[in-house]
Amino acid sequence: xxxELRHSVCGANLLLVKYKLVTFTWGNVSGIDREEGIIIIKPxxxxxxxxxxxxxxxxxxxxxxxxxxxxxxxxxxxxxELYRSFKSIGGICHTHSPKATMWAQAQSGIPCxxxxxxxxxxxxxxxxxIMTMEEIDNDxxxxxxxxxxxxxEGMDPVQMPAVLVANHGPFTWGRDAITAVENAVxxxxxxxxxxxxxxxxxxxxxxxxxxxxxxxxxxxxxxxYYGQK
Amino acid sequence: xxxELRHSVCGANLLLVKYKLVTFTWGNVSGIDREEGIIIIKPxxxxxxxxxxxxxxxxxxxxxxxxxxxxxxxxxxxxxELYRSFKSIGGICHTHSPKATMWAQAQSGIPCxxxxxxxxxxxxxxxxxIMTMEEIDNDxxxxxxxxxxxxxEGMDPVQMPAVLVANHGPFTWGRDAITAVENAVxxxxxxxxxxxxxxxxxxxxxxxxxxxxxxxxxxxxxxxYYGQK
Amino acid sequence: xxxELRHSVCGANLLLVKYKLVTFTWGNVSGIDREEGIIIIKPxxxxxxxxxxxxxxxxxxxxxxxxxxxxxxxxxxxxxELYRSFKSIGGICHTHSPKATMWAQAQSGIPCxxxxxxxxxxxxxxxxxIMTMEEIDNDxxxxxxxxxxxxxEGMDPVQMPAVLVANHGPFTWGRDAITAVENAVxxxxxxxxxxxxxxxxxxxxxxxxxxxxxxxxxxxxxxxYYGQK
Amino acid sequence: xxxELRHSVCGANLLLVKYKLVTFTWGNVSGIDREEGIIIIKPxxxxxxxxxxxxxxxxxxxxxxxxxxxxxxxxxxxxxELYRSFKSIGGICHTHSPKATMWAQAQSGIPCxxxxxxxxxxxxxxxxxIMTMEEIDNDxxxxxxxxxxxxxEGMDPVQMPAVLVANHGPFTWGRDAITAVENAVxxxxxxxxxxxxxxxxxxxxxxxxxxxxxxxxxxxxxxxYYGQK
Numbered sequence: 029x030x031x032e033l034r035h036s037v038c039g040a041n042l043l044l045v046k047y048k049l050v051t052f053t054w055g056n057v058s059g060i061d062r063e064e065g066i067i068i069i070k071p072x073x074x075x076x077x078x079x080x081x082x083x084x085x086x087x088x089x090x091x092x093x094x095x096x097x098x099x100x101x102x103x104x105x106x107x108x109e110l111y112r113s114f115k116s117i118g119g120i121c122h123t124h125s126p127k128a129t130m131w132a133q134a135q136s137g138i139p140c141x142x143x144x145x146x147x148x149x150x151x152x153x154x155x156x157x158i159m160t161m162e163e164i165d166n167d168x169x170x171x172x173x174x175x176x177x178x179x180x181e182g183m184d185p186v187q188m189p190a191v192l193v194a195n196h197g198p199f200t201w202g203r204d205a206i207t208a209v210e211n212a213v214x215x216x217x218x219x220x221x222x223x224x225x226x227x228x229x230x231x232x233x234x235x236x237x238x239x240x241x242x243x244x245x246x247x248x249x250x251x252x253y254y255g256q257k
Numbered sequence: 258x259x260x261e262l263r264h265s266v267c268g269a270n271l272l273l274v275k276y277k278l279v280t281f282t283w284g285n286v287s288g289i290d291r292e293e294g295i296i297i298i299k300p301x302x303x304x305x306x307x308x309x310x311x312x313x314x315x316x317x318x319x320x321x322x323x324x325x326x327x328x329x330x331x332x333x334x335x336x337x338e339l340y341r342s343f344k345s346i347g348g349i350c351h352t353h354s355p356k357a358t359m360w361a362q363a364q365s366g367i368p369c370x371x372x373x374x375x376x377x378x379x380x381x382x383x384x385x386x387i388m389t390m391e392e393i394d395n396d397x398x399x400x401x402x403x404x405x406x407x408x409x410e411g412m413d414p415v416q417m418p419a420v421l422v423a424n425h426g427p428f429t430w431g432r433d434a435i436t437a438v439e440n441a442v443x444x445x446x447x448x449x450x451x452x453x454x455x456x457x458x459x460x461x462x463x464x465x466x467x468x469x470x471x472x473x474x475x476x477x478x479x480x481x482y483y484g485q486k
Numbered sequence: 487x488x489x490e491l492r493h494s495v496c497g498a499n500l501l502l503v504k505y506k507l508v509t510f511t512w513g514n515v516s517g518i519d520r521e522e523g524i525i526i527i528k529p530x531x532x533x534x535x536x537x538x539x540x541x542x543x544x545x546x547x548x549x550x551x552x553x554x555x556x557x558x559x560x561x562x563x564x565x566x567e568l569y570r571s572f573k574s575i576g577g578i579c580h581t582h583s584p585k586a587t588m589w590a591q592a593q594s595g596i597p598c599x600x601x602x603x604x605x606x607x608x609x610x611x612x613x614x615x616i617m618t619m620e621e622i623d624n625d626x627x628x629x630x631x632x633x634x635x636x637x638x639e640g641m642d643p644v645q646m647p648a649v650l651v652a653n654h655g656p657f658t659w660g661r662d663a664i665t666a667v668e669n670a671v672x673x674x675x676x677x678x679x680x681x682x683x684x685x686x687x688x689x690x691x692x693x694x695x696x697x698x699x700x701x702x703x704x705x706x707x708x709x710x711y712y713g714q715k
Numbered sequence: 716x717x718x719e720l721r722h723s724v725c726g727a728n729l730l731l732v733k734y735k736l737v738t739f740t741w742g743n744v745s746g747i748d749r750e751e752g753i754i755i756i757k758p759x760x761x762x763x764x765x766x767x768x769x770x771x772x773x774x775x776x777x778x779x780x781x782x783x784x785x786x787x788x789x790x791x792x793x794x795x796e797l798y799r800s801f802k803s804i805g806g807i808c809h810t811h812s813p814k815a816t817m818w819a820q821a822q823s824g825i826p827c828x829x830x831x832x833x834x835x836x837x838x839x840x841x842x843x844x845i846m847t848m849e850e851i852d853n854d855x856x857x858x859x860x861x862x863x864x865x866x867x868e869g870m871d872p873v874q875m876p877a878v879l880v881a882n883h884g885p886f887t888w889g890r891d892a893i894t895a896v897e898n899a900v901x902x903x904x905x906x907x908x909x910x911x912x913x914x915x916x917x918x919x920x921x922x923x924x925x926x927x928x929x930x931x932x933x934x935x936x937x938x939x940y941y942g943q944k
Contacts, residue, residue, distance in 0.1 A: 051675055052668070053713075054602070073713025102704065102712045124602045126675060130682030133599040134690055141362040143425045144283070144353045161696045168700055195693045196601045210281070217280055217355060223682060224359030224452060232363055235424045238390040242397055246331065254331045255282075255302025370820040372883045373741070373811045439739070446738055446813060453817030453910060461821055464882045467848040471855055475789065483789045484740075484760025509904055510897070511942075512831070531942025560933065560941045582831045584904060588911030591828040592919055619925040626929055653922045654830045681911060 029095065030068060033059050034081040037068045037119075040205035044123060045076045047213045055123040056101040059205035060111050062118075065089055069107060071098035102169065109173025110201065114185040119205030121212045124197040127219035128212075131155070132192035138218060139234040141225045145218045146235060146243035148211065150187035153218075154179050156194050172196075187244070190215045258324065259297060262288050263310040266297045266348075269434035273352060274305045276442045284352040285330040288434035289340050291347075294318055298336060300327035331398065338402025339430065343414040348434030350441045353426040356448035357441075360384070361421035367447060368463045370454045374447045375464060375472035377440065379416035382447075383408050385423050401425075416473070419444045487553065488526060491517050492539035495526045495577075498663035502581060503534045505671045513581040514559040517663035518569050520576075523547055527565060529556035560627065567631025568659065572643040577663030579670045582655040585677035586670075589613070590650035596676060597692040599683045603676045604693060604701035606669065608645035611676075612637050614652050630654070645702070648673045716782065717755060720746050721768040724755045724806075727892035731810060732763045734900045742810040743788040746892035747798050749805075752776055756794060758785035789856065796860025797888065801872040806892030808899045811884040814906035815899075818842070819879035825905060826921040828912045832905045833922060833930035835898065837874035840905075841866050843881050859883075874931070877902045 037059040044050040044057065053076070058069035068084050085096035091108055093100065101107070107120045131138050131153075138153040140146055145153075156175040163171040176191050176199060189211045190200045200211040225232050234240075247254045266288040273279040273286065282305070287298035297313050314325035320337055322329065330336070336349045360367050360382075367382040369375055374382075385404040392400035405420050405428060418440045419429045429440040454461050463469075476483045495517040502508040502515065511534070516527035526542050543554035549566055551558065559565070565578045589596050589611075596611040598604055603611075614633040621629040634649050634657060647669045648658045658669035683690050692698075705712045724746040731737040731744065740763070745756035755771050772783035778795055780787065788794070794807045818825050818840075825840040827833055832840075843862040850858040863878050863886060876898045877887040887898035912919050921927075934941045 051671060071714065098714055099711075124675075126679050127682065129600060129602060129679045130686060133679060133683040134686035136686055141424065142358060144358060158694075159697070161694070164694075164696045164700045168704075195599065195697060213280060217353075221355050221358045221362060223685065224356065225362040227452065227456065227685065228359060228363035228365055236387075236390070236393075238393045239388070239424060242393050246397075253328075256300065256327055370882065371816060373816060442738060446811075450813050450816045450820060453814065454820040456910065456914065457817060457821035457823055465845075465848070465851075467851045468846070468882060471851050475855075482786075485758065485785055509900060529943065556943055557940075582904075584908050585911065587829060587831060587908045588915060591908060591912040592915035594915055616923075617926070619923070622923075622925045622929045626933075653828065653926060681914065685914065 030061065030064070030066065030086055031081070033061055033068050034084045034086075037070075037205045038079055038081040038084055040119065040121070040209045041070050041079055042076060043206065043209045044121075044212075047209070049123045049125040049209075049212055049216060050076070051124070055121070056103055057119065057121045057205050057209055058101075058104075058107045059119045060117075066094060067107065067111060069100050069104055071096070072101050074098065103172075105167070105169035106173040106176070106199070109170055110176060110199070113173075113177040114180075114201065116186050117189075117201040118203045119208035120199065120201045121205070121208035122197070122199050123212055125212065125216045127216050127223065128192065128198040130223065131219055132197050133195060135194045137192065138222050139232075140240060141222050141232060142235060143239065143243045144214075144221065146240045147247050148214045149190055149218070150184075150244045151240065152234065153190050153192060153215065154183075154188070155192040158194050187248070259290065259293070259295065259315055260310070262290055262297050263313045263315075266299075266434045267308055267310040267313055269348065269350070269438050270299050270308055271305060272435065272438045273350075273441075276438070278352045278354040278438075278441055278445060279305070280353070284350070285332055285336075286348065286350045286434050286438055287330075287333075287336045288348045289346075295323060296336065296340060298329050298333055300325070301330050303327065332401075334396070334398035335402040335405070335428070338399055339405060339428070342402075342406040343409075343430065345415050346418075346430040347432045348437035349428065349430045350434070350437035351426070351428050352441055354441065354445045356446075356452065357421060357427040357444050359452065360448050361426050362424060364423045366421065367451050368461075369469060370451050370461060371464060372468065372472045373443075373450065375469045376476050377443045378419055378447070379413075379473045380469065381463065382419050382421060382444065383412075383417070384421040387423050416477070488519065488522070488524065488544055489539070491519055491526050492542045492544075495528075495663045496537055496539040496542055498577065498579070498667050499528050499537055500534060501664065501667045502579075502670075505667070507581045507583045507667075507670055507674060508534070509582070513579070514561055514565075515577065515579045515663050515667055516559075516562075516565045517577045518575075524552060525565065525569060527558050527562055529554070530559050532556065561630075563625070563627035564631040564634070564657070567628055568634060568657070571631075571635040572638075572659065574644050575647075575659040576661045577666035578657065578659045579663070579666035580655070580657050581670055583670065583674045585674050585681065586650060586656040588681065589677050590655050591653060593652045595650065596680050597690075598698060599680050599690060599692060601693070601697065601701045602672075602679065604698045605705050606672045607648055607676070608642075608702045609698065610692065611648050611650060611673065612641075612646070613650040616652050645706070717748065717751070717753065717773055718768070720748055720755050721771045721773075724757075724892045725766055725768040725771055727806065727808070727896050728757050728766055729763060730893065730896045731808075731899075734896070736810045736812040736896075736899055736903060737763070738811070742808070743790055743794075744806065744808045744892050744896055745788075745791075745794045746806045747804075753781060754794065754798060756787050756791055758783070759788050761785065790859075792854070792856035793860040793863070793886070796857055797863060797886070800860075800864040801867075801888065803873050804876075804888040804895075805890045806895035807886065807888045808892070808895035809884070809886050810899055812899065812903045814904075814910065815879060815885040815902050816883075817910065818906050819884050820882060822881045824879065825909050826919075827927060828909050828919060829922060830926065830930045831901075831908065833927045834934050835901045836877055836905070837871075837931045838927065839921065840877050840879060840902065841870075841875070842879040845881050874935070
């Protein structure tokens with residue numbers, strides 16, 4: 029069952045390899061079918077070369093396995109928390125891609141230094157707070173989801189489809205699993221250019237609100253005019 | 258119609274992939290036929306793998322579509338302004354290539370630190386001024402062309418076939434579409450080496466006028482002696 | 487004889503090329519059969535394209551060649567010292583991979599800035615002391631092994647399967663030759679992200695002990711829950 | 716005539732592409748036959764994909780073409796000056812490889828920070844003096860050779876097979892054309908790791924003379940014990 033979603037989530041996981049976002053098995057992508065009340069996610073620690081739609085794990089929103097013989101990704105509880113809180117998203121991606129991870133490890137958000145960023149993320153890509161010892165010791169993966177949700181408070185997750193988990197790495201999302209991966213690709217590139225930008229000019233400011241609005245809205249607003257309708 | 262130019266502009270767009278200058282659809286190349294009074298440009302948001310000469314869009318110099326069913330690149334008005342102002346150029350290329358974009362985001366021109374740079378760009382690669390809120394809100398893409406033209410005032414666009422749009426990224430041009438892309442490749446490489454140069458020695462000066470003249474002119478002057486005549 | 491170990495050690499050496507850890511012949515991997523009392527190692531200065539299981543060199547633990555017509559890696563004495571001292575390891579890998587070598591050349595350990603690191607190395611990856619003139623002049627390779635062993639004193643080599651030899655480069659190890667190479671891949675990536683981290687925030691601290699414990703133990707402790715059991 | 720040397724010099728030029736040392740046509744390799752009194756060099760501005768042994772240019776040591784219909788590399792006079800002054804070398808390579816060029820543009824030699832460097836270059840890779848206006852205006856390429864020779868005074872070009880021409884890029888050499896290219900590969904890697912090293916620790920010192928001697932001599936001295944004799 030859930031053949032179409034199995035295929036698209038499996039394909040999205042394989043895109044991580046194509047876009048060079050992962051080393052070994054360090055990444056996972058999931059997708060949700062809200063009508064059916066299930067998510068599909070990569071099995072834990074399985075090599076991408078061996079991934080097939082059949083091996084994907086189907087879970088309900090409480091994390092109970094419905095179909096699949098393999099254990100789901102160890103980050104499943106994080107994905108579930110995000111799906112429960114961000115009703116508008118359909119796919120989630122987590123990687124340890126190097127450039128985004130540099131900013132996460134520096135506990136620093138990525139300022140919007142240019143239009144490449146503004147085309148995809150509506151402002152600074154936020155970084156979560158450091159997790160407390162209590163949050164780490166019990167229900168760590170669930171609490172990872174919670175610190176993300178807390179950090180996104182007041183933002184529209186559609187307009188800000190990325191976060192950096194402090195000391196860890198990026199999570200991205202989107203309307204489906206493939207879009208979540210594409211946002212991870214964009215995030216990696218803007219993380220790289222932002223690093224170069226502050227190397228050239230450490231005190232560089234973010235772009236103006238006018239330019240941010242222009243670029244974000246020409247691609248995403250109701251009057252968007254980028255691409256073929 | 259315009260078969261030859263369609264093919265060369267399509268081929269030039271595909272070179273962006275070959276030279277790793279683009280992610281997804283973030284780049285566009287155009288060419289002009291001044292006798293016919295038309296330009297040919299990439300359609301907006303179309304994946305490079307699906308690009309064919311037939312899909313290219315033919316426009317007159319006022320931006321009216323003459324042939325083609327797809328919308329032209331959202332940056333078309335910028336290309337048109339450059340063609341109208343720089344009478345000696347035949348092709349234009351725009352990308353968000355990471356290294357050049359770092360400098361654009363730092364609102365900094367790229368000083369001529371060496372002969373690789375001097376072989377292709379006759380002095381500092383200029384960066385535009387920040388656009389005003391008015392320039393952004395109305396006719397943004399046209400105004401992007403205008404700030405470029407303003408910044409190039411007093412320079413020969415043949416001798417300086419590149420500019421960095423502040424907070425955005427590079428535009429390059431040349432005698433035809435392929436040359437415009439080649440200049441984008443060179444720009445990316447000198448942006449990378451310049452960043453390394455100031456990392457090693459932050460106070461590094463540009464090269465002397467004598468060395469700049471020597472290298473630029475041995476490749477481009479009337480007494481050029483590089484290559485096979 | 488020792489066919490299986492020959493094949494796995496040869497294959498592990500070829501992984502160095504696959505993972506882009508080596509230039510020319512600058513790397514070597516070995517494996518040990520503790521029951522037979524032999525190690526198998528790459529021959530010195532042989533190109534990876536020409537490497538076959540038959541060309542691997544079999545030595546006893548005193549470094550005497552038992553099988554093989556080629557000279558063993560010039561670093562053999564270092565490998566032997568590590569096998570003698572670290573009873574729990576089965577394979578060793580040495581490379582000059584660029585990012586890890588940067589830290590070795592800066593005579594600096596790699597702080598644990600994030601969970602990618604914590605998933606594999608239990609704390610700061612240590613750097614050895616500078617070798618004395620006496621240690622360099624006599625039995626240099628053996629002494630390289632000794633400074634490594636001295637630096638690892640008080641640590642469990644299973645929990646810290648990597649070291650940076652000051653002014654030289656990384657050695658990694660693991661339960662077998664392939665795991666040793668995989669640890670070299672991880673080390674290279676965390677060396678890269680750590681460099682970016684301190685570029686963004688020079689005074690960045692290591693992660694908390696709680697987070698280090700959580701990540702290391704969820705992958706490696708007796709209650710590990712990553713992957714498929 | 717000179718078939719063997721034509722083939723090896725052509726092959727060495729093609730290695731520049733394999734090792735990613737060149738963009739477009741920005742590099743050239745030559746070889747010398749001292750008994751015949753001729754050198755063979757890449758033709759100027761010819762794409763590597765179109766290079767064949769037949770297209771290589773044969774010159775005498777005064778730079779007169781003996782065989783070949785194409786113009787030789789515009790850097791030919793530099794190569795000739797090095798062959799006349801460094802009697803022990805058989806091949807020369809010039810590129811604008813990015814990492815080595817960063818140091819050349821920063822007018823800074825590359826300190827010997829580690830054993831990778833010491834294995835191939837016996838001490839700091841030197842950078843030339845800035846050329847005077849007179850040296851640039853007349854016989855520029857010949858004078859480029861002369862500033863290199865002047866900078867190498869007191870060094871054995873076999874022990875220091877590389878130099879950085881200030882504001883320009885690297886020249887390397889060796890016993891033949893292929894070795895010259897291999898030294899260019901090594902130079903590029905040590906340029907990269909040295910940049911990372913000073914990013915981590917700006918005040919980092921070069922390695923000790925004892926370690927430099929040990930590594931250089933274990934590979935190159937009369938008692939060398941690296942590789943298969």
